[in-house]
Amino acid sequence: MHNKTVIKSSVIIIILTILGKIMAFVRDILIASEFGKTYTTDIYISSLRVVMLLTTIGYGLTTTLIPMHTDNIEKKSVEERNIFVSNLLNTSGLITIVFIFISIIISPYIFKIFTPGYAGKPEVFYKAVHILRIMFVSLIFVAIQSIITGVLQAHKEFAEPAAMAFAQNIIMVIYLIVLSNVYGMNGFAVATVTGFAAQLLINIPKFKKLGYRYIFVVNFKDKDILKLLKLMFPVIISTSIIQINLCISNSFATTVYEGASTVLDFSNKLNMIVYEVFAVAISMVIYPTLATYVAQKNSVEYKNSLIKAFNVILLIMVPASIGVLILREPIVSVIFEKGKFDKDAVKLTATALMFYTPAMIAYGVRDILYKAFYSIKDTRVPMINSILAILLNIILSFVLVKNMEVSGLALASSISTVITTLILIFILNNRLKGINLKYLIKSFFKIGISSLVMGGVIINIRNLCFLKLGINFLGNIVTIIISFVVGVIVYFVCVYLLKVEEYIYMVELVRKKIGKNKS
Template sequence: MSKDKFIKNSAIVMLLIILGKFLAIVRDALVAAKFGATYTADIYNFSIGIVYLLTTISYGLTTTFIPLNTDHIKNNTKEKRNRFVNNVINSYSIFTILVTVIIFFLSKYIVLIFGSGFSKDPVVFNTSVNVIRLMVLSLIFVSLQSVITGVLQSHNEFYEPAAMSIVSNVVFIVYLFFFTEKYGIYGFALATVIGFLAQLLINIPKYKKLGYRYESYIDLKDEELKKMVSLMLPVIISTSLIQLNNFINRAFAVNIFEGAVTALDLSNKLNTLAYEVFAIGIAMVIYPTLSQYASGENLKEYKKALLKGINVIFIIMVPAAVAIAILRIPLITLLFKRGAFDDRAVTLTANALLFYSPAMIAYGLRDVLNKAFYSVKDTNTPMINSFIGIIINIGINIVLVKYMGVSGLTLATSISSAIITIVMLIKLDKKLNGINLRYIFTSLLKIMFASLIMGVVIFIINNKVNVLFGMNMKGSLISLICSLILGSLVYFSIIYLLRIEEFLYLVNLVKDKIHRS
């Protein structure tokens, strides 16, 4: 993929993800308004949590499917490629149907074991069981979607997969606006299934346009299918370990003080917001490119694409981490300070977020490095590093929680994330016989310098606004807007002067577009 197309795809994908995140915020606000802090809302969140937990299998499939299908695109006929895709679709669909049936019949026991609080009221218990049975039907559409989006991404088609969140959230918002009063939680469960169906449907036209057609072919003994399953398992374990790490942090937080878990969860949501918008979009775009170069054994271009992805991550995530650390109080005030969420809650969350913010840089780089390993069909290294990360995190938690409380938990996460990401970078450098770590380090130093200057500017702006307007909703909004505009101008001016290659290319591309216009 050319630089022009890489940057264009990354920008559009990030815009689509941003729109999806905005609609998700609207959706959550409507859920809160329609259902409130009631058992109805708890039932929905509990049920959708089960669905999301099981989608880690689909994530593992998509991740391991892309390099294998890329091999087919480069080395095999369309007929053989189509047969491989249909074998994966049919085999995985059978597996998903079996899982769906099992969960359907075991839903009562799932609620009794994992949602025991619902069993106190027969109405609440029966409602939760029925909602799970409805929502679990989503898994069938998720399984089909995971293969089809993998096909699209292996052909460097990213817009439809990036837009999936938009279409599903539109379905949710329409239901919440117009149908909640009439159909309640059962209707919302069905709307969730329809939302996942919509995610599948928007990918099908491009899938057909690429020349793929459905066949009822299935061969469970196929060697490539077995290879994909063996590659999937470490990816699924790695993804599950990330969730386990969050659970361990919550377990520590429960024993600190009242409100510690809330402070931890909210700071985590804010910290991962920028990461999910930018880093995941970049990783999505770069992964098929790495897979294509790996398949063609073009190591030179593979390294160039990898360096490009790493530097783009740094260009975005380093200033984002600095800005969030400095503007954490106005950001939390604007988003959450209302009702029972008082000044104490703002302070607790802000303190936790301060030490969490460096982790977003490590998360972003980790995602690109994971994709680099997956593209060369090495799924074990990321899994092993995830295990090591959890052990390191627990060890640091035990030490820091005594002295820093919930902030110690977030700092431990940042430290452990940084350590395993650096280890992964060194391992990848050895695996590829050098990826120009000196160039990466030099670029990072330049970006850090620009980000620190930007940080000083927005720190001064925030203080001035606080003096003039106070630390209220109005002051927070003005501070964030002024800091975003002036901070961005300062940061991008400095990295332009420091000649950061990826940014210079983007500037020249924009100049060329303007000149042509």
């Protein structure tokens, strides 16, 4: 896939992801307004956190399947590919159904592990177990969707997988607007399950269009299935790191105060928005590209694509993290301060968000690093690195939560993520006998200077807006809009003057496209 195609695919994915994130924010606004910073919201977030941790098995399956099925597309017939995919669907489906059945039975014990703070509150605990049991049903849809998504991405079809979040969130938003007053949180758990089903359904038409058809075949001893399972385990450990760390943080949060899980979750979602819109899109597109260059044994283009991906991530994530850091309180206030989500909740969420922002950059870089290791069939290094990150997060959370409460949990997550990402960069550099770290550091330095200049301008705009309009809804909205517009202009002028190559390349590409359309 050429750079032009990569950028085009990334833009499509980014647009679809933005639509999904808009709906996700509408969903979260409605949750905050309807249920507030209460145990009811904490219960939903804790239940979803457990389910999302288990969905990382599906993500690990997708990640492992992509390079494997890319080889199948090159080397095997349509009929052979159909048999393999159908067998994978059937075997995974059967295992997942058994897993769901067992999980529903042992739900009380699962919750005691993940939410120790609820053990002494029987009413909260049993309500939480009931919600968790409903949401476990989601896993069957996740298992099937993960396989179909992996097949689509192996064919370099990214639009449908990128649209999944929108499909899921629109269902949840409709429920919150129309039915939440009638069926409450129990109904919302059912709506969440329905949303996961929608994620699956949106992928099926393209799957069938590619020539795949369902065949009833169940063979647990198939050599390709066994190979996939062998490769999957370390990938699952690596790809589940964010969810594992969130579960660890949530576990500590349940022991702090009512609504602590809600504060932690909302601050993390705001921190993750830029990462999920841009970094995930870029890593999704770059992975098959890297796998192709590895298959072709083209190390030069492999390293060029890798370094471009790193710099594009930095180009977006560094200024975004600084912007969010400076405008955290008006952002939280505008989005969540409604209904039962009061000023106290806004203050707590904004403070936690401040300590989460360093992780924003590290998450994006780490995603590319993981894809780089997976493309060269190395799953061991990311797995060990992930385990180290988890251990660091546990130790730091235990130390920092005592004095800093929820903010300490956010800081613990950021520190562990940054440290392990830096370690991973140096390991990959040694493994590939150099990835032009000097160029990467030079680009980071230029982007950092541009971002700091932008940050200084935004601080002055924020202070002036608050002085003229006051700290209220109108003042916050105007501050965010003006800061964003002026900040973006200042930032892009700076990176252009400092000659950041990836930015200049994208500008020239847009100019050529406009010129071509005019002619």
